[in-house]
Each structure stands twice: as C-alpha cells, then as structure tokens.
C-alpha cells in the first residue's frame with residue numbers, strides 16, 4: 035500500500051508518499067481500505083519529533099494519522115460486529131495517512147450512509163476528545179455555561195456543538211472575527227476574539243460576573259491564571275492541549291477558595307479497553323445525532339493525500355475552521 039511516512043523529523047517536506055507493507059489484522063481486528071484521513075495538531079508535533087507514536091522501540095519509520103474513514107476489506111476470525119463492505123471510521127494511535135489500516139472491532143464506529151467518507155474521517159478524534167472532556171471528565175450538566183478555547187479548532191468545533199445540543203450556554207475564544215461568526219453559526223452564544231480583547235473579562239461580563247462552569251483549554255501555560263479567574267466557584271477546567279506551552283504558575287489560593295477541579299487528558303496513549311469503552315459510549319449517545327443532522331463534522335478543506343505537506347502548512351498557519359481532511363483515492 036501507499037502511505038505518507040516520516041523517516042526523519044522536521045518541516046512539512048519530510049512527509050513523503052511511498053510504498054510500505056500492508057498491515058495485517060489480528061483475530062479481533064478489521065482491515066479497512068481507507069478513503070480519507072484527517073489532520074490533527076498532534077500530527078504536526080509528531081512530524082517535528084515532539085510527540086512520538088506510543089509503543090516500544092522506535093520503528094524504522096512512522097506513519098502519522100490518528101483517524102480514518104473507509105470500507106472494511108477483511109475481518110479477523112473472532113470479529114462479530116462487522117463484515118467486509120461495511121463503512122466505518124475510527125481512532126488510531128498512528129498510521130492513518132495510509133491506504134489501509136487495522137482497528138479493533140470495539141473501537142470501530144459504523145459510519146451512517148448519509149455521511150461522506152470525508153465527513154466520516156473528520157469525526158473520530160475531535161468528537162471523541164470533546165465528548166470525553168465534556169461528559170465523563172467534566173461532568174457537564176444541563177444549563178452549565180461552557181467556555182471553549184480555540185473555538186475554531188477541530189476539537190473546538192466539535193465541543194461547541196456537543197455542549198450546545200446538551201443544553202449548555204456556550205462561550206468561546208478565537209483569533210479572528212470571521213472565525214467568531216462561524217462559531218456562532220455552530221451554536222456559540224458569545225465568541226470572543228482573544229487578539230483584540232481581554233477574554234477573561236469578557237467571560238465575566240457575559241455571565242454577569244459568575245464565570246464558566248466548564249472550561250476546555252487547548253492553550254495551556256499563557257491561559258492558566260485567566261482560566262482560574264474565568265471559572266465559577268466549583269468550576270471544572272479540562273486541559274486538552276498546550277499550544278501556548280506546557281509549564282506555568284497558578285495561584286493555589288484561587289484554586290482552593292473557588293474549590294475548582296483541574297483535569298488533564300490525552301486519548302492516544304490510553305489502553306485499548308478505555309478507548310473501546312469510549313467508542314461504544316459515543317456510538318450509543320452521539321452517533322444518532324449525526325444521523326438526525328443535529329451534529330455535523332465541520333470540514334474546512336480537503337487535500338489529496340499527496341498534498342499532505344501543504345495541508346500541514348495550512349494547519350500551522352491557523353487558517354482552518356474545523357477539520358482538514360486528506361482524501362485517499
């Protein structure tokens with residue numbers, strides 16, 4: 035099969051298309067012929083050598099890619115839930131920028147007929163991350179006020195929709211008014227341009243001084259102190275990304291007096307059992323909402339897989355609102 039491989043770390047030019055051996059499915063795995071994969075910030079970090087694929091010894095090369103959509107080509111002998119020809123999408127620990135992938139059947143998500151393969155590839159990583167952060171982690175409740183940072187990111191566009199549809203009031207921060215207008219179309223009530231305003235003060239103002247019950251943060255260090263200010267007493271802050279840096283200082287007095295809870299999360303390094311449990315909950319609770327049209331993957335732009343370096347440049351320039359998809363012909 036052909037795949038985009040990383041034989042060295044560096045700029046987008048190190049992403050090269052070449053022939054590699056096909057993966058082989060284990061007894062409980064599906065072999066899927068992919069039609070599309072999608073970019074995630076983690077792919078950029080992996081390309082730069084800052085986020086190695088989990089597992090033992092470093093392989094001769096890595097294939098980036100944390101998600102896919104495609105058609106099942108073969109199944110292992112103990113697979114019961116899928117058969118050849120089924121449309122599926124799912125989360126991977128790596129290997130998605132390729133014509134074929136393998137996935138455990140309990141992690142695979144059936145793809146409804148009314149979603150295209152490109153849309154399917156835009157669902158797993160960002161919707162599973164946002165779903166997990168809002169509900170199992172932060173315990174979001176009806177009527178909560180949710181603040182989503184990087185509201186135009188893949189995960190941000192998923193979180194805005196999931197929070198809104200679950201009865202939350204949604205505020206978000208973004209880097210342009212254009213992205214803000216698009217976030218409002220997705221269901222955000224308040225979109226704050228962090229480049230032109232003091233976002234923590236804007237959150238306070240929009241909530242009558244109360245603050246947010248749940249904050250999803252992807253920025254990290256530069257937002258630490260302001261996140262504590264913008265949270266309501268007993269608020270929950272989930273750290274999902276560190277795009278602005280990983281280390282900072284907080285005032286523990288604020289944490290204690292507000293009785294705040296801070297959570298950190300990653301998906302990729304979790305054991306199979308945890309990922310399978312998450313995928314099964316997502317299939318039950320969220321996938322019907324894609325079928326009804328209440329949730330939709332936000333696809334910003336589709337590139338051919340051979341254009342992966344350009345797709346990475348596009349992401350690094352922060353130009354996307356929602357997902358950047360790679361079509362695999």
Ligand SMILES: NC(=O)c1ccc[n+]([C@@H]2O[C@H](COP(=O)([O-])OP(=O)(O)OC[C@H]3O[C@@H](n4cnc5c(N)ncnc54)[C@H](OP(=O)(O)O)[C@@H]3O)[C@@H](O)[C@H]2O)c1
Pocket residue numbers: 073074075076159160163184185186187188189190207208209210213252253273274275276277278299300301302349352353354356357
């Ligand atoms: N923990 C997990 O399991 C997990 C899973 C998936 C993703 N993530 C993390 O979630 C974050 C978003 O990922 P993604 O793939 O959805 O991202 P994305 O689509 O590439 O979007 C990222 C957006 O964040 C904004 N941004 C970038 N640097 C910023 C900074 N220093 N301060 C404020 N805003 C900044 C930019 O939009 P503006 O124009 O608004 O600035 C950019 O377009 C990443 O940190 C990623 O690593 C974590």
